[in-house]
Amino acid sequence: MGYDGEAVWQADLRMMRQAGVNLVTVGVFSWAALQPDEHTFTFDWLDRILNLLAANEIFVCLGTGTAAQPAWLSAAYPEVLPVDACGQRRRHGERMNYCPTNPTFRRFAHQLVRRLAARYRDHPALLLWHVSNEYGPLCYCDGCAARFRAWLQARYGSLDEINRRWVTPFWGHIFSAWEQIEPPSQLGDRSMQGLLLDYQRFMSEMNLEGFRQEAAILRELTPNVPVLTNFHGLVKHLDYFAWAPYQDLIAWDSYPKADESPAEVAFRFDLMRGLKGGQSWLLMEQTPSQTQWRAHNPLKRPGEMRLQSYQAIAHGADSVLFFQWRQSRGAAEMHHGAVIGHAGHAQTRVFQEVAGLGAELRSLGCCLLGARTPARVALVFSWPNWWAVEYRPGLSASLDYLDEVMRYYRALWHHQIAIDICAPDSTLDGYDLVIAPLWYMVSEQQGAAIERYVAAGGVFLTTYFSGIVAEDGRAWLGGYPGPLRRTLGIWVEELDPLLPGTSNRIVIDEGAPLAPGTYACDLWCEVVHLEGARALARFGADFYAGGPVITEHRFGQGRAYYVATRPEPALLHRLLGWLLAERGITAPLAAPEGVEVARRCTATQEFVFVLNHHREAQTIGLPEPMSDLLTGQTYAQQLSLAGRGVAILVRSQSAGDA
């Protein structure tokens, strides 16, 4: 943005060809440029760009442009602007700055989408539709309040039912008319767990409804063009599992922090693969060099962008795209990394690295496309559970759902095994091991499914503060962990969130399958009674010293484990290592710490990605001769990888024949 003249486009096209670019995203924020006023549309510039791209054999992921409405629209129809949690109507600007339920916003958005689809439906460059961008407006306006009441009416049927589900008699909050229900803004009622939970569900659904309506227009006019939006961050108020069925492909914008562990990045990649049950996904955005919107935005070092791109592919990505192609001359992201910087030419490190990757990906051809990652371990992740567990006031302000999930993911990731991230309602039957950290909100059906899974031979592990509430946020009666109690063979009598800086100890029981020892634990402890389970470890301190902290229950053909605290990472590593070994789940290769191993398979080939996250070279022993898809070289016994180096190993022909 900020460049004049077609000469710049021509230069861009030359350099895109040079870099091996075959797909570009166009028009994401182009609403104001396509519709300069309420009655005028100007598609000629977009026609020209799409024609030039087609002539250069570059496909287009075409944005619907609806992530930021034009200033004239906000000025003429101020009701499209959202009302924030403090009750103030926002002024025009930014992006995602609209009310997600507003009918006027939607009417204009649909008009634009229909015109775009009608105009470009047969354009040879059109490959994908990119609806809006990085969704997520929240709103507390009167329009949203009215829509929320209708949504509640459809969900619960009557006010009596809402009063019952939300336990409104507490503090005397009984509703006697629908109009009395207000969104839980900072000015409103934030003391009612059921109200907050349902407003989060509602906001996720209203954003999704906006997506679905635009997608429906596109699917009507271009039934053969896949439709998607791009997910980003882990947006707490958007339930990606609920969105996934409406995406033809999952698309992810990956912006790891400069010092972030590769395990954190891998978790988000695995989540993207999990959203559609293992289907490969698109890496829709990443910066080629640096971000601009963090407090500090260091460069990606030489080789880092390539390594991160292959890490995405290793975890199921079928594409590598960037934000942005040419660095904007000004405004919000003018310093954000770009393939072409302000210098305007290709003689840069960043361009050379992007072009190098482009050439490599071209040489790989199509062999990896659609390859799956067979996983025997499922990690349960749930947005509604996230909302519920972090409801405040709660028992501990330090409870952090993502952090707890990451502790278990990290421990598994260090064992170099494939992990599927699953919604609690997904079918878990095929997995050898199901891990559900901090599973606070468990429905009757989910509890029953876990019971069947374990009875049939599965191994299940969950942690403290699980099985506490049902889907509506009301506590399970009759003893925690509610619908998981029979499967786990325990009763949790008391919950003891610890003060910051305090801790307890975990003492492994004699005769337990874990090596004897004492480990630290903090954050949370519980008073646990055994009801058929046995203790593998006990608390070492406080009035519940000697009480069970890690339990094992043999149930039917399977086993269920409970961890009644937050153990130090070393113990989690050992506990999960033991469970994996028990089930015979092993890494495809034994690699040193900091070298990641991940696998993708097609019907005929197996690819083992080896990713060296160290700056220094590393040596990896091989169980058999294997060849590297990237270099064509075959390695007999060991592979030496340069710092930030990558190999994609396939079984060598001779080994395969043997």
Ligand SMILES: [Zn+2]
């Ligand atoms: Zn609103």
